[in-house]
Amino acid sequence: MVGSRNRFNCLRKWVGKDGIVPDELTYNVLIKGFFMVGKVDRAWTIMEFMRTKGCRLNGFNYATLMNGLSRDGKMNKAEEALEEMKRCGLKPDAVVYTTLINGLCRSGRTEEAIGLLEEMKVAGCKADIVTFNVLLVGLCKEGRLMEALSMVESLPRAGVQLDKGSYRIVLNGLLQGGELEKTAEFLFLMLARGFxxxxxxxxxxxxxxxxxxxxxxxxxxxxxxxxxxxxxxxxxxxxxxxxxxxxxxxxxxxxxxxx
Known part of the structure; x- marks a missing residue:
């Protein structure tokens, strides 16, 4: 805790007295550090400090902020961060959306996460394999096994290249859920696709x-x-x-x- 505070004090000294302007990566280290010691308000302070010093925030900064907020159980704040990002004229990328989708799934709000996937499509932001795997984990966690199964069956036909992790997530979900017949059927599909x-x-x-x-x-x-x-x-x-x-x-x- 003291270490993070000292780093922030050093940062203010560099900017105020020495005229050294840190880059976005340096700020990101501080944001992550404050979340690691449970200082959520300090993380927000860093974001405001960046703005006042003319440092343009980027998607990586917001993704770090959203991840910290969601892990701290502050999903509403994480969603607010996304809206703030849009208001600032920044276009969220797949990393930003996936970060928020992951937080929603961990919070048992997979339906809202699926809604964000639709928002990505409308915004012209292409979801990647990490995005889909996060959603598959969320669906299986909530017991929505048939939806997860349908997603894995249909995505390759839509041009999405899944990886072995995608299939393993659903196979494990079906097996743990006691869906033996579906598990056996899915296994043969998985093997036929080379996984x-x-x-x-x-x-x-x-x-x-x-x-x-x-x-x-x-x-x-x-x-x-x-x-x-x-x-x-x-x-x-x-x-x-x-x-x-x-x-x-x-x-x-x-x-x-x-x-």
């Missing part, structure tokens, strides 16, 4: 399919995963084989062993 689940998730999924009575699906999933380079834990491999045998599908078990 492999996390090692622990793959093992957990195979175990869940077996315990959920979806033996055929667990065997098919195991084959598909192995073809993508996945090697299950020994106990999971045995579990799938044993479950297949218990279902009196010996031929399937032999085929699985052969493959």
């Amino acid at each position: 492999v689940p996390h090692y622990a998730t793959s093992n957990e999924l195979l175990e869940s399919l077996c315990s959920g009575g979806m033996v055929r699906e667990s065997a098919d999933a195991l084959v598909e995963l192995v073809e993508m380079g996945f090697m299950p834990k020994l106990e999971v491999w045995c579990l799938v084989i044993e479950a297949t045998c218990r279902e009196k599908k010996l031929l399937s078990a032999f085929e699985l062993l052969d493959e």
